Amino acid sequence: MEVKPDIKSESEAPAVSSAPRSPRIHGRYKGPTGDFCCVPGCTNSRGKCNRMGKQVSFYTFPRDSKRLKMWLDRIRLDVLSEDGHLVPFTPKNHHRVCSEHFVGGKKVDHPNSEAYVPSEFPRNAVRKRTTKRSLEAGLAVQVVTKKQKKATAELAPKGRPPFSVKYRFPLPFLGPVPIVYSAPTDHTYINLPSVMSQGVVMETCTCTAPVNMAVIKYWGKRHKDLVLPLNSSISATLDQKQLRTKTTVAISPSFEDDRLWLNGIEERVDTVRIQNLLAELRQRSIEQQSCPQEWFSWKLHVCSENNFPTAAGLASSAAGYACLAFSLAVLYRLRGDISDIARRGSGSACRSMYGGFVIWDKGTKADGTDSIARQLYPETHWPELHILILVVSDQKKHTCSTAGMEVTVETSSLMKQRIRLVPDRIKEMTSAIEKRDFHKFAELTMKDSNQLHAVCLDSYPPISYMTDVSRQIVHMVHEYNKLKGQNKVAYTFDAGPNACLYLIEEDVAEVVSLVTHFFPPIGPTEEFYTGLPTGSVALDQFQVIASQINLPKQPGAIKYVIHTKPGPGPCVLTKKVDSLLDISGHPKYDTRGEPKSVTTDQ
Secondary structure, eight states, X not given: OOOOOOTTTTSBOOOOSSOOOOOOBTTBOOSTTOOBBOSTTOOOBXXXXXXXXXXXXXXXXXXXXXXXXXXXXXXXOOEEOTTSOEEOOOOXXXXXXXXXXXXXXXXXXXXXXXXXXXXXXXXXXXXXXOOHHHXXXXXXXXXXXXXXXXXXXXXXXTTSOOOBOOOSSOOBOOSSOOOBOSSOOSXXXXXXXXXXXXXXXXXXXXXXXXXXXXXXXXXXXXXXXXXXXXXOEEEEEBOTTTSEEEEEEEEETTOOSOEEEETTEEEOSOOHHHHHHHHHHHHHHHHHTOSOXXXXXXXXXXXXXXXXXXXXXXXXXXXXXXXXXXXXXXXXXXXXXXXHXXXXXXXXXXXXXXXXXXXXXXXXXTTOTTOOEEEEEOTTSOTTEEEEEEESOOSOOSSOHHHHHHHHHHHOSSHHHHHHHHHHHHHHHHHHHHHTOHHHXXXXXXXXXXXXXHHHXXXXXXXXXXXXXXXXXXXXXXXXXHHHTSOOEEEEEOSSSOEEEEEEGGGHHHHXXXXXXXXXXXXXXXXXXXXXXXXXXXXXXXHHHHHTSOOOOOTXXXXXXXXXXXXXXXXXXXXXXXXXXXXTSSBSXXXXXXXXXXXXXX
């Protein structure tokens, strides 16, 4: 992140006597009264300090990117947008940090000095107002209004002592203010941390994360423990309205053990991938001093569910670990990119940390610090692009991706050739997405999918993820493109038999009709399609196309079809009904999706 240099950057800024008014921040203007401090909870301004006779200096944000990141990690000015996405704060030339936030009351430019970064912050100060402009400026912090106090007071059981609002440290705006009752109650479940039941505090957070479908595949690791890939990869993040993982995390001193529930079934939490991810998150939180230290001694409960088949080749691990990493990052108040942490759980999970079109750079450093994901283009870049997921099998695949990669890297002679070709393919794919060149995009997508499954078959013993139905889908796509004289549909298969078809919105109805014709559903047609509307096509036009494709009908070969499009990255859910855990920190629902018991917060 680069900051445009100020007239006297990284030095004491002079008072301004006749400058024009700049954008309003924290409800005040930077004008004739001079600079003011943008640290949440600090009320210092140059005019106020001059009137009070206080010797306070005001510093601009540093231009050095590393030092700037250290400042931003300490001050924590990111906000949560209305749609649940974290919006990073970008400092401007008029933003200042006063000297009271540095050890010794003065900034020091030597990296070994304690005053190299701000570290002194008000612990209990809270802004009185959060205006719309302050939200837009990225400087809003937690607030308590009379209306919120009144609404919360109505929840308190009668005859109990009045509640008190506790603030441990200034927080970025994350929605409703966390409320803790000063006496044990039966019902104090609040959306974001904290929860108190029977006198025991529980910090909790619920988030969702998307599935991503790679168009340039990740297959093979150069470092197994750090999950560093042999090649870079590109994917499209899918809309969470159709495909998403939802996770609730909670920590409490009352929990006896770390526990994990996936789709209503308790799973092991002591796996290497989960422990690596947790260790990285906690270490990052300690470095940023983002939350109270006692939280790290509290046990963790995690409840997660998918609205799509798990371990069936639909990138469920990517969405699952991305959601776990994001939920814990919000819970522990982490700031900055965490795609490298999500990568420790599942390599592809780092790409689910962003929306739209995302690239995972393989990196070159031995420690993997440069192997991170970044967004190429947002989900709005190519609005005409749509996706059809053809679910051939919703059963767990026989060879997991991790095991398949190891065998391929060790035994496939074609793998070296693939690694050599991928860099050029990455450049071509990036250009095709930038220009919205679907013909080239489709060609590259299909070639890379074919190559991935070719190296799997070249492994010893061979690995076959695709089925006869998968190959029939490939044949249908090529025949259709041939009739149209150009690439109108692109297929891609991850480590599983299910097909992901990329196509332009205007062609959805025709392709859906072909799928229904050659792979007719056994049950009702309306249950065969889920997601976005598919539209309809003229019967005579369709019959002409279908008659020219030589493909036998296979009733029931495809279980169902999901129609979706590119979508945004992870989101935070702030409503209490969204939580998957009850007030005791246990799952609300069983494997059938039925409530386990009736609780007062439902």
